[in-house]
Amino acid sequence: MTKIVVFDSGLGSLSIIKAIQKISKSEIIYFADQENYPYGKKSQAQLSKIIQNSIMLIEEKFFPDFIVVASNTPSLMLNVTTKKIFDVKPPLQDAKKKSKTKQIGILATKSAINSKGLTQYIKENNFSKKFNILKINGSELVDLVESGKFISNKKYCNKIIKKVLEHRLSQNNIDVVTLSSTHLPFLKSLLKKQYPKINFIDPADIIATKIYLKIKNKQSKKNSLKIFVTGDIKKFQTKLNKIGIKKKVNSLSS
Template sequence: MVKIVVFDSGLGSLSIIKAIQKISKSEIIYFADQENFPYGEKSQAQLSKIIKNSIKLLDKEFSPNFIVVASNTPSLMLNLTSKKIIDVKPPLKEALKLSKTKQIGILATKSAIVSNGLTQYIKENNFSKKLKIFKINGSDLVDLVESGKFISNKKYCNKIIKKILEQILFQNNIDTITLSSTHLLFLKSLLKKQFPKINFVDPSEIVAKKILLMIKNNQSKKNSLKIFATGDTKIFELKLNKLGIKNKVNLIPF
């Protein structure tokens, strides 16, 4: 049976887990590190310590085949090199295929957009100089998801989405945006409704397909999900219940 650990600082991992379970079968351990939310406001030194400790603990506790770092922020800011580790980065090549104006936005956390890692990642792709990439701070949108407002107060969410995106999109003729925080995938329907002509590119399917190739001949008979968290597990259970997930959340202390 293939065992995959998927983790980030909260609800973001669910978008990746949903995509994985849609096209393959495996045992998934979901770890929500609530105590360190949000990753997007951590320094590189802080984040490095958090992620290294998390990977070490999860590897020791669960002995997984793969560990998915389901957050763009550490994936961009840290050098996560291991055959066992799968990271999530902005799907720029897919965005380029969709864009007609060749003006693309990367919507990510504050830490990610100012990181050297994102600058280097863009350089490594060696895009044409005709392509222009705009880095957009989406930390306030991430908070809308983790706070649960994307369920309880859509009117407020729409107001914040408009405030953050409207001016930069239309002033720069941006027609494609990468959703480069896994939390942002929960806002995709609201984003599409407010900006119907914009392409919002979801990285979760790319990650899921990558995993499928790795486990193709070694899948489990059925999907299973166990959930662990730091912090108040009861509060996190309530958040999950609102999303229709009734699994028990187990405490995993550091």
């Protein structure tokens, strides 16, 4: 039986968990670090301390086979990848293949957009000079998901999506956008409705495939999910209930 811990500061992990469970069977611990939400507005020093402490806590409490840092922000700002730890980064090679205009948008949190890590990551992907990569601050869109407004107030969400994206997309002839916060796939249907000609890429399937290749010969008989949270349990339980998840939420502290 393989045990995987998937964590970030809130609901974003669910997009990764859903993709993992679609193609493999494992015991998944979902850890929502609500006490430190949002990661996307933290400095590199703050994030480094938070992620180190979280990984130590996860190792101590759960003894996992694998850990997924299900947030683009620390994945870009910190070097966390090991044989045991997976991170989530913008799927730029996929975007490169799919873009016809050679104008690509990276929609991510404020901290990720401003990080040296993202600049370096773009360089590592070896784009020719014909490509233009536009970084777009999507922190307001992340908040739409975490607050549950993407379910309760779609009209308001459409207004914020337009405010954040309209000018950037129309001025730059962008035809591919990477959803580079794991919260953003929850908005994919709204994004596609407003911008039907743009290809919005979710990296969740890429991560799920990487994990499947590691565990394919030692899968569990069925999928299981346990949820742990720092901070206000009742508040997070309410968030999960809004999106149809009725599972018990457990407290986790060091």
